[in-house]
Amino acid sequence: MSQPSVVELLLKWTPLLAQGFAFNLLISIFAMALGTAAGLFLGFGAVSTSRWLKQLSDLAVQFFRNAPWLVLLFFVMLLMPFELRVGPWVLPFPDWIKSTVGLALPVMANVAEIVRGAVESIPSAQWDAARSLAFNRRQTMWEIIIPQCIKRMLPAWMNWYAILTMATTLTSIVGVNEVMTTVGRITAAEQRADLLIPIYLYVLLWFFLYCYPIALWTKRLELRYRER
């Protein structure tokens, strides 16, 4: 029996790899949503007028920005319960949900930093003008500052999405069945030395084709917003 060629093998395993990759994307989207929501809260905490809230938010941001992603992932994986019991209901936390939470933590801190940077980049004359028109702080924030911030935040936010997508491969280390785990299983099943380089390059290419357009788009947005 002749051995199948490397290309045939890659084609054979493509559906399974695609399944793994889709799982990576799913985790990236959930973690981004969770991280963004939490990061907005933390970011507005960091620009609040309450000194306590400000210092507490700053501390959380610094901590989660400086801790390595993989260590945070381990932290959540090993210390978060596998299910939550609320009265008669049981809310299970499978590994992939826990790892999503683990990845959302650093995203949260970085989104908070983006929010803070954007709010502080608005000229203080805008705040003064709003006050002279009798806007209170809440109105100034919602009607004047935030609309201008969204544009400034978008490129950095997209950049972090790309970083997060690449970081989803870390979940393979803690036992989630994503694309790198799949690659490991396929190479173990096939036992073909000539498959190793092609299959890793194949998966690298998939990530590249997903992340590079995001990087290009980010750069274009940055340039466009800078010109104004």
Add this chain to the structure above:
Amino acid sequence: MNDVSAWFKWLSHTSGIKLTIFYDSYDRSRWLTGLVSTLELSAICLVLSLLLGACVAWWNRSRFAMVRYLVGSYVQLFRNTPPLAQIYFFYFAISPLLPKVGGQPLLGSMGWAIVSLTLLETAFTSEIFRAGIEAVPKSMIEAAESLGYSKLQIFIDIVLPLAFRFTLPAINNNLVNLVKTTTLAYAIAAPELLYMSSQIWSEQTNVADMMCMLLLTYVAIIAVINVVMRWLERRLRIPGFGQ
């Protein structure tokens, strides 16, 4: 030292906070090995990536379109693919191809971690250098030309010293990222801090305590780097630039 280990022993008896690395000499040596490996890995990759990054930034301005294209592709490839996949690629795909020396692989897990992290960091550093070189005001180069400086003299005496200062904050950021990325070497069993800690916590079953210790250690390393780099930035500040 004895007082410290006695205190941590007392702590584990009374409160259950079990930090064996402070009183068990075997665990302590493993922990220190991990810490030293992490620092070593970061330092070696930093130095190599600064040197290679300067080369790549130079090739980026090459006269030959082919060189510019190749260098540009390298940078984009490494920036836009997962670092973990890169490490796996080197360790599981490239390493078996290399000849063995005396029955041993040419490079161990630590060696491949250095290779792959250096290539990753170089891609980032070269972009930083490029931005720094571009930030040097044209008028300065023109002034140097009018004083009779040659092209190489201008690059070494005028552009590089200025570009280095412009890029310091970005280099600091990059160094912090590098230290955080060294944890990926865990995946190929390089004996860095995370790997050693995981061995300790799986034997001593003190996951939560070791985990907190680990997080605090990384945050402390990075805090020290930040302080040193801030100091360096202040020392090298050029009057008339920045705030």
